[in-house]
Amino acid sequence: MQALPGTLLRHLKHSVSALLPGSCALCQQQADMAVCTGCRHAYFEHQQERCLQCALPLPANAASLRCGDCLRNPPAFDMTVAVCDYAAPxxxxxxxxxxxxxxxxAPWFAAMLRDSILRRPAFELPHYLCAVPLGAQRLTERGFNQALEIAGPLSRQLGVPLHTKLLHRSRETARQSSLPIDARARNIRQAFSLDEHALHTVKDLHIGIIDDVMTTGMTMHEIATMLKRFGAAKVSTYVFARTLPHT
Structure with a gap:
């Protein structure tokens, strides 16, 4: 019997598992979704005020919708939506x-992100969504791009087209989380490019960039800088989790 291709086998397993009773990814109790209602209430219902631009938590009664860092040195992206902090559990x-x-x-991440986007006051949906691309070597090692796995269902849930070929990783980079803060900007500089067939696609448009985690924001800043160089009017970033400054 001929073996199934890896991609087909992976999606077949995903489809079968969706039809079978499962357990909560956090507490391991039986659940009909990736995270049970109890864990969702315990870990995701509390909504804290976040910086409009970078999504770091704001202090109570903050005088501005942006944190001090974004006011002093604003990143190239215009806003960020994050579901939760990158913290246990x-x-x-x-x-x-x-x-x-x-x-x-991934579809559960997308649903949570959709809800967070729609809760934003005066939210504005982008014209296109795209995922932070992986380098060829990392993609081969992992077998999938987690940002793209989230972006697909989020695109369907929001009714916003997903442009899968808009962004390219121009070169392999070290994992940002493995580097000291002062080395991350150098690591990611000029690491992304726009598809040659889409050089005029982003002009005057609002582009939404999706990833699983935002650590320092350097990756999103680099992508947004490149998109605005080609005329993008606005760049929003959508991430499941936001790393806190001390982690």
Whole structure:
């Protein structure tokens, strides 16, 4: 019997698992979705005020919608929506998707992100969504791009087209999380390019960029800088989790 291609086999397993009773990815109790109602209430219902631009938590009664760093040195992207902090136990969900290949988590991430986007006051949907691309070597090693796995269902849930070929990774880079803060900007500089057939696609448009985690924002800043160089009017970033400054 001929073996199924890896991509087909992975999606077949995902489809079958969606039809079978499962367990919560956090508490392991039986659940009909990736995260049970109890864990969702415990870890995701509390909505804290976040910086409009970078999504870091704001202090109570903050005088501005932007944090001090964004006021002093604003990044190239215009706003960020994040579901939660990258902290225990929510960080385990990110690790399970990215390194545990639990792809069934991706549509749930997308649903949570959709709800967070729609809750934003005076929210404005982008014209296109795209995922932060992986380099060829990283994609081969992992077998999938977790940002793209989230972007697909989010695109369908929001009714916003997903442009899968808009962004390219121009060169391989070290993992941002493995580098000291002062080396991350150098690591990611000029690491992304716009598809040659889409050089005029972004002009005057609002582009939404999706990733699983925002650590320092350097990756999104680099992508937004490049998109605005080609005329994008606005760049929004959508991430499941936001790393806190001390982590």
């Amino acid at each position: 929510q960080d385990q969900l990110v690790l399970a998707l990215k390194f545990g290949h639990q792809l069934a988590l």
